[in-house]
Amino acid sequence: MFFRWDKEALLTKVAERDPDSVLKQAGVAVSGSCSGCSGSGPPGSSSTCQVCFTEVEPGETTTMDCGHTFCNECWRQHIKVQIGEGQARTIRCMSHKCGVVCDEEKVCTLLRSNSACTSCASTAAGSAAAGSGASGSGASSSGASGSGAGAAGAAGAGTSSGGGEADALSKYKQSLALSYVEDNSRVNFCPSVPWCGHAIQVDGDPFVEPECKCGKVFCFKCLKDPHTPCTCKMWDEWDEKIHGDSETRNWFMANTKPCPKCSKPVEKNGGCNLVMCKCGQAFCWLCGAATGTAHTWQKIEGHSCGRWKDEMDRKIDAAARNHKRYMHYFERYKLHMDSYGKEGEKRALLLKRIGEMVETGIEARDYTWLVRALDQLKVARGVLSNSYAFAYFFFGGEMYKEDFTEEDNKRNQDLFEEQQQRLEGEVERLSGLVEECSESLTIDAEARVRVINSTVSIESRIVKFFEMIETDLYGRLQSCSAQIAVYRPKRNLVA
Incomplete structure (x- = not known):
C-alpha cells in the first residue's frame, strides 16, 4: 500500500535505490535488521x-515480523488506538523507532481471539449467575435481586469489551479493503447519484471515460461527466462558468455601472454620458464619478474625464465582447445538451412501444437499426x-x-x-430520418438503408473529428501537453 498499489513505481524505486532501504521505507521487515526482541527470554519461559x-x-505474547515481542493485551490496545486514529492501513510496531x-x-x-474469549467469559458468567440463583432459592428477594444485578453487570462489561x-x-478489514480503491490510482468508485457502490478499474491510460454497470459514464480522471475533447x-473552468456567476458579473461589467451614491447597478439606455x-444622483457614464446635472451633449459642466475615456471604453468593449463570445458557444452547447437528453427519452419511448407491440400479439419486427441510430445520435450530441x-x-x-x-x-x-459543421449537418439529417421512422414504426426498406448509412457516416465523422483534434490541434501545442479520453467507437450502442 505504501506505493499506492503501483507496481511500476515500486520497481522503479527498487532499481534506483538499495532494495533493503526501499523495504524499510515501506515498513517491511528486513531479515537480519532486528537488534533484539523486546521482552524475550529463553524459549518456553x-x-x-x-x-x-x-x-x-x-x-500470551505476540512477536511481529520485526522480532519485537509484547503481551497480547498491549498489542490490542495499541492496535485499537491506531485504528481509532485512522491509521488502520499502516499499524506500526510499538517498539521505539x-x-x-x-x-x-x-x-x-x-482482535479476533480477544473478542472470542470475552464472549466465552460473558457466557460463563451468565451460567454461573443462573446456577447461583437456582441454589439460593431460600434467599431473600432483596438478596436475589442484588445477585442478579451483579451478574447482569458482569455480562454487560464482557459484551462491551x-x-x-x-x-x-x-x-x-474494511479499511484494508477500501485501500485498494482509495489508494489505487487505477481504481475509482462510480460517481453516480444515488451511489451504486461499484468500483471501476482501468489498465494503462487513466484518461478514459468508462461506463459503469449502473449505466453512468464518467471521466475516470476527474470523476465528472464525459467531456472529451475538452x-x-x-471542463473545470467551463463548469464553473455555466454554473457559477462569472458570466453574470461579465454582463454587469459590460452593461451597467454602480451609482457612486447608493452603489446600485445602473444600465444606460441611450442618450449622452x-x-x-433612481436615488437622484447624477454621474458620468465614462468614469463613474458623481457630477452635477448641468451638461451638454459634448461635456458635463465642471467635470472632465478625457484621460480615462480610452481605458474605460476598452474595458467596456472587452467585457461586452467576451460575454457575447461566451453566449455564442454556450447557446450551442446548451442546444445539443437538451437534444442529448431528448434522444435518451426517445429511445426509452421507442423500446416501450416495441414492447407493447409484442405483448399485444403483433408480429415482432427487428428495430435494432432504429435503436442503434438513436444511440448514435445521443453519442454525437454529447460530442458536439x-x-x-x-x-x-x-x-x-x-x-x-x-x-x-x-x-x-x-x-x-x-x-x-x-468538420464540426459537417458532423452537425449529418446529425440533424439522421435526427429527421429517425423521427419519421419512429412515428409510424413501419419497415420501409429504403428508409431503413438511409438510417443505417447515416448512422455509419456519423460514426466515421466523429472518429475523423477526434483524429483532427488530437493531431492538428493538441498535437501542435508547444507550451504544455494536453491529454484527453480517446474516443471509443460504438460506445453505448448496444441495443
Whole structure:
C-alpha cells in the first residue's frame, strides 16, 4: 500500500535505490535488521512485557515480523488506538523507532481471539449467575435481586469489551479493503447519484471515460461527466462558468455601472454620458464619478474625464465582447445538451412501444437499426456539445494563446469548424430520418438503408473529428501537453 498499489513505481524505486532501504521505507521487515526482541527470554519461559512490565506466559505474547515481542493485551490496545486514529492501513510496531508495519494476519488474530474469549467469559458468567440463583432459592428477594444485578453487570462489561474488539476488527478489514480503491490510482468508485457502490478499474491510460454497470459514464480522471475533447482543466473552468456567476458579473461589467451614491447597478439606455440613478444622483457614464446635472451633449459642466475615456471604453468593449463570445458557444452547447437528453427519452419511448407491440400479439419486427441510430445520435450530441466548450477555450481564449500565431489560430479554427459543421449537418439529417421512422414504426426498406448509412457516416465523422483534434490541434501545442479520453467507437450502442 505504501506505493499506492503501483507496481511500476515500486520497481522503479527498487532499481534506483538499495532494495533493503526501499523495504524499510515501506515498513517491511528486513531479515537480519532486528537488534533484539523486546521482552524475550529463553524459549518456553515467561517474559516481561516492555510496555506494561507484567510477567506473561509465552502463549500470551505476540512477536511481529520485526522480532519485537509484547503481551497480547498491549498489542490490542495499541492496535485499537491506531485504528481509532485512522491509521488502520499502516499499524506500526510499538517498539521505539521500529517503523515496521504489523502483519495483517497477526492483527486480525489478536482482535479476533480477544473478542472470542470475552464472549466465552460473558457466557460463563451468565451460567454461573443462573446456577447461583437456582441454589439460593431460600434467599431473600432483596438478596436475589442484588445477585442478579451483579451478574447482569458482569455480562454487560464482557459484551462491551468484546464489542470493542469486534468493532475494531471490522473497521480494520474494511479499511484494508477500501485501500485498494482509495489508494489505487487505477481504481475509482462510480460517481453516480444515488451511489451504486461499484468500483471501476482501468489498465494503462487513466484518461478514459468508462461506463459503469449502473449505466453512468464518467471521466475516470476527474470523476465528472464525459467531456472529451475538452481536457479536465477546460471542463473545470467551463463548469464553473455555466454554473457559477462569472458570466453574470461579465454582463454587469459590460452593461451597467454602480451609482457612486447608493452603489446600485445602473444600465444606460441611450442618450449622452450623463446618467441619473433612481436615488437622484447624477454621474458620468465614462468614469463613474458623481457630477452635477448641468451638461451638454459634448461635456458635463465642471467635470472632465478625457484621460480615462480610452481605458474605460476598452474595458467596456472587452467585457461586452467576451460575454457575447461566451453566449455564442454556450447557446450551442446548451442546444445539443437538451437534444442529448431528448434522444435518451426517445429511445426509452421507442423500446416501450416495441414492447407493447409484442405483448399485444403483433408480429415482432427487428428495430435494432432504429435503436442503434438513436444511440448514435445521443453519442454525437454529447460530442458536439463538448466541442463548443472546447472551441471556447482553444480558439481566442487565454489558455493556449502563446502556442499559436493569429494566422495559425484562424487556420485551426476554420479546420475545426468545417468538420464540426459537417458532423452537425449529418446529425440533424439522421435526427429527421429517425423521427419519421419512429412515428409510424413501419419497415420501409429504403428508409431503413438511409438510417443505417447515416448512422455509419456519423460514426466515421466523429472518429475523423477526434483524429483532427488530437493531431492538428493538441498535437501542435508547444507550451504544455494536453491529454484527453480517446474516443471509443460504438460506445453505448448496444441495443
